[in-house]
Amino acid sequence: MIRSDLQLRALLAAGVLFMSTACTAANLPSAKIKVGEKMADFTLPVAGSSATQSLYGQKGKKAVTVIFIATKCPYSNAFNQVMAKLAKEYESKGVAVIGINANKTEPATEVADHARTHALGFPVLKDEGNVIADRLGASVTPEVFLLDSTWTLRYHGALGNSANPTTHASEASDAEVRPAIDAILAGGTVSRTKTKAFGCTIKR
């Protein structure tokens, strides 16, 4: 009898704990993939085109930088040139950059125009219905998921912890992701594997 009473109390306590956890976390999206885990393949349409592109289609690359971006978010836009420069500079080193736009408020044609206007120089895929954003738990633009050649997540977070990029374009930087890419290329360990990707919330 005592045992069953204790069990009941334990169950009630666990229930209360679960409810409180569920309540506080209910509206905060969190990353579904953790550093060290392998990212599953996905295929998405290239914005403004009939072509599709898959993650595993980048086989042979030393690293793949997946960046969730936006067309209208001023914070994301402050990093357009940073992303374009990063993609150009590291292309010859075997690093691919893939942009993903998951904002339901930004149609594929607008995404394609945006990529062209800002000369991003890397493919931007349209994630209709936030399927991939939901799978990865992406919630912000810009937000980086950096993978190595085995599709293992090695870094997740900001391009750069830039203080004032929307008013000082020169302050927008890739200072967070760059050392992580360099570490992968050098066959070393990424020292800072996680930062906060401050910016606009992805519109779901």
Place this chain on the structure above:
Amino acid sequence: MSDRPRCHVPSAHALSHILTPLAGLAMAAAFLLLAESCSRVPPEPPAPAGIANINEAGWREVKARNQNRVLLVNFWATWCDPCREEFPALVRLHNTYRGRGLSLVAISMDEPESVGEVEKFLKSQGALFGSYRRNFRDFSAFIDTINPRWGGGLPASFLYNRNGNLVESWQGATSYEEFEKAVKPLLAPAPFAWLGGGR
């Protein structure tokens, strides 16, 4: 025979008939006043003059100042359209429930040069609550101080009960109804709600 007026002294039994209902009424009134005073909440801390800077330590001070009140903190920026869209809901929520113990604090994540725009926007909204502007070096550290589960997207809002515990959080634009649904059960009852006049 004396002409002195006769003074009628009621018996103890007769007195008890008069006093018992009076004492009962007095006790009931005292109980109701006590109940009302128990439901009262500490006054809202005065808002800082203008837009104050805030960092991790400042955030802890804001929380401490709002002890025993329900605290809703909103992170926003002038460049963030959904933030601007949801702002009237916050102003309305504060105006409606501040008397019942709701404190609201808005923290602008704008850059220093945008402080004029921040002030202009707050004025246009008629915001009477405390307003702050980020003044920290590291986004990751500050965001983790607020809540490690916050991804860093704007707008974001966090609701704390009167014990200072986080009870709800939102990332992305939130409606008045959603805020109210979470806030209302945490507040003190409306004054004399038992008369049927409270919200």
